[in-house]
Amino acid sequence: MSLGTEGFRTTNYTALIYMDICAYIHIIMLDSKVKFFKALGDETRLTILSYLLEHSYCACDFSSLTKRDQTTVSKHLRVLVEAGILKYEKQGRNIIYSIKDEETSYLLLSLGIKDIKPCCEKQQISQVCPVCKKKYRTNNTVNDSTDNQVEKQS
Numbered sequence: 001m002s003l004g005t006e007g008f009r010t011t012n013y014t015a016l017i018y019m020d021i022c023a024y025i026h027i028i029m030l031d032s033k034v035k036f037f038k039a040l041g042d043e044t045r046l047t048i049l050s051y052l053l054e055h056s057y058c059a060c061d062f063s064s065l066t067k068r069d070q071t072t073v074s075k076h077l078r079v080l081v082e083a084g085i086l087k088y089e090k091q092g093r094n095i096i097y098s099i100k101d102e103e104t105s106y107l108l109l110s111l112g113i114k115d116i117k118p119c120c121e122k123q124q125i126s127q128v129c130p131v132c133k134k135k136y137r138t139n140n141t142v143n144d145s146t147d148n149q150v151e152k153q154s
Helices: 005-039 043-052 059-066 070-082 102-110 144-153
Strands: 086-091 094-099
Touching: 005 070, 043 059, 043 070, 043 094, 059 070, 059 094, 070 086, 070 094, 094 102
Parallel strands: none
Antiparallel strands: 086 094
16 A cells, blocks of 8 residues: 555645644743743732732722732733733622632642732831731831841840
8 A cells, every 4th residue: 555645745734734733832832821920020919919829809909908009900910810810700899809720829829929928027016917917016117127126225
């Protein structure tokens, strides 16, 4: 049994189509990975993700959590949704954001993103930190140097 030139052309053409499809899929997968990692390249977005790893939040909550205005927060949330990291659900006037799925949550946890959340560093000492619930001394900021200064004065 010999294949004529017709059989060779059909096989060759099929192989070229298969290679084109594989290349296209590779490009799409690479593009989605690039979007994913670019989305992780901003401190505000990492802070948003660290909160969302705990539970879902309304978009309006992130302004106070990140100390950014609502327009900036909305842009960051859009980037995270477009990267396939977040999903959202409208509930009346509110938009509730959460991590897309458990696989994405596990990936973000393995990257250590849950530990990125800022805690107490810029809080006034007279306030209570919303994360760790500690109450602080009045009119000082909390950091290592402040604690050392207080100890030295005593």
